[in-house]
Amino acid sequence: MFKKKTIGMIAGIGLIIGLNIPSSVKADENLKVKVQSTPSSITLDWNDLGVNYQLYDNNQKLWEGNDSEYIHTNLPDNDQHSYYLRAFNQDGDTVDELSIRTFTKKAKNTKVKTITSLPSDEEKLSNITVASSVNDQELTIEWDQNIPDDDGDIEIFKNGVNIGTTTKNTFIDKDIEQDTDYLYEFVGKKRISEEKIQDILNDYKKRNVTITPAEEDDLFYNTFNLTRNVSTKIEHPTIATAAVVTDFTLRYTTFIPMKYASNPWPLWPLIPYNGPTYFNGNDRGFDKNSTRFKTRMDVKISFPNNIGTASLTSTNKHVEKSILYDQNYKIISERNASSAGMNIRDVTSGTGKVSFNAYHDIGLPYFDSITPDITYAFNATIYPNGGYIITGSHDKAPSHEIYLTNNSNIIRVVHQREHVGFLYLAPPYPNYTINSSY
Template sequence: MIKKKAKLLITLVLLLTLSLGMINTDIFADYQKFKIKDVEVTTSTDSISVTWGNLSDSYIITLDGQRYTKTNENSITINKLKPNHPYEVIVEAETKDQESILDKFVVQTLTTIKDSEEKQTEFDLENGQTTAIFSDTESKIIFENVPDDDLEYTVQRNNENIGKLNGKKNYIVERNLDSDTTYRYSVIGAVKLNKKEKEKAIKAIKQQKMNPSDFKLDEVEKEYELARTIKTLKSNQTNSAAAESWEDPSPGVEFIYTTFIPMGPFTFKPKGMESRTNYHTGLGDGRSFDPYVLSDDYRTRTRARVSFPPSGGSKVRFTKLAHRSIGLNKNTGKWEVSGPVDTSRIYLASKTEGSTMASFTLNHEAGSPFAKFQFGGKMWDGPEIDYRYRADVYKNGYFKVVGYHDRAPSHELSFTPIPGETHTVGQFYSTLQPLFQFGMGNNPNGLMNLVGPPLYPQKSISEQGYWK
């Protein structure tokens, strides 16, 4: 159960240590714009309250794309909302003649869950929550419920490290952002294996006739990454946000998950198994991250689309792709082609298609036909590429992805808003946005991470944002 109180302490200022210096988020010039650091948000099971600094004599309030009210106060409380539901609140400051807009900001948050309700617990970051507050040039992202042993988190912007965040300061503030631009912010926590997890790992290691002391289990950590994606407002937009409704007859979003081996030729020498496999060398995909999903070099790729037809309800569609494997047979010295990999265990484990929200769970277990080794007089399948995630997609534009993935090979998840049931290549690539990127690096021994838990715990992820 989440007890969510997102009220911010204005006196609390975040300092991020960067590789290029320091950003002091408490230094804000006097100018006629909202100061995002001064915006406070408080939520309950059925209400959202927002307060802001003085900028005008009148403010237009928009709730989920529909005009809600106009107020002369510097705060608004919206009642009679659904519990555990995403809402978007836009505050616009009017000029004195009330003919144009001085400035505006957006709040994207969730109401809290009822005491009597319980969330699903399949995924470790199920309770991770974010609140985003942003304008055309500034943002404040609030993170909650990310596990970490010492409450010191790595902070990333657009998948690049930008500093550290202490657990008592659970938000970051940035200014001087580019308008009409997508930014992904995330915090990464780490937790050491507990006693039961270590015992399970030791048992698995001994079953493979290996020495547990070679694996330094006291140093093994489980990682948790909670991320929020925003798109800053257009700086030259002065009309009311109430007119910015989605007009396409069948809007939706498509999630594209790609796994790939970054090396070209590589030597696979799993520890303790060097002499037990006929294929020490294989061909990878020879590529780096590709946020626009242009590359056709990959191990596997899944695409899951959610749309909301004008006739009502929602639809979930799913497709999967896999490439063949190529390995060098150590006995014959020849390259051999096999596959593609068995995709029977890549499937939608569940889906719901409601009128305002659709949800699906995607299960992925796929191994290379060449990744086999001999042990105990038998041939065993090699480790698989595993991931599993659930996506909740709302008609109002909010989405939440929560799941986990192996620490090898490289994983990448992107999404693109769909302006209809079909789209052209140009529309597809121009609107696609990258979410998380996990790279195994160029060390072929990193493929041993595919052994998965408990030796190399899978990484937990939660991605939140708006697809519209």
């Protein structure tokens, strides 16, 4: 907690000795806040920067006073709050302002099918609550529990670029521009069991393939991504804001980045060809609007009268054709897999939010019973201002991308993860686990 203010005493001394003290702090000091959430409350505790403060929540004035702490109580669980905090000096001038976004905690653990081999760690990641705060100098991201990791040294990525590591549950970035969106990833890794490692080694030996040191990081570790989307635009509650967007699409796409993908599963004598085979890839990188993909799920989300709804119809479930080639890239066969393995369940509509579980289990349309499927599962809560919490896990193959969109315009990049290898589609190979929010 920050030290509570003694501004009244300092200002009094200033008047006695005839000094003009515009505020109680150094010119280069900024508002800083600590955020603590429970299922029914949010505590904001900030440094002593002024003599008076105003606090807004979702564009409505919540409180005004001279304390440096506010406890917001009687809140629903799993609820999003966008605060605006302004500090004033004794002359009534603004000293600093801060935008804060956070959530109340979930009242109970999310119930969603897991594909990871470490469900307890997936549960830990899914129950981490994240807060972010922004002023014109810096942004701060803090999380209330440790990210699963063997040594506690968490990798940090900013817009996909590795910028270092941290052992703390707080990150401050001073290298920012105003009115800009940033995507931060905090990545922990935990080594899988020695039994599973031995199974992987045996599998590679059967395939007569040598594991390189660079591959061990993916092969022998489950990966845990805590992702936070942050906008440095400070929303001033006294300025008229645009109408709130209330219709969204949560788009989850899988794709194969290369043009041709080597088939690691022997299909002969199930097909009349005994040489190397390849599958068609999508020959692209991350792109929300690309028409080249393996599977795509578009969950439609709306908030009529501020009550959240979510739906996934057959017209919004897409599986593209799988083409099997011989070693000369001549077509052996073309088939389409069913989209029946894509669905959402447990839709919970509420005032100002909607939650649901999504599942994806789509097989290869060539002897599906003996080849692994592309699998993912996640829980999502979406809010009418474009905020979200998405937690779950997916295979390390192929490439995965998630976007929150409105009228085909991208609102937020939720998650992007590159393809590692097709062997990761099946146990004992490890997975990615995610907790992404805005």
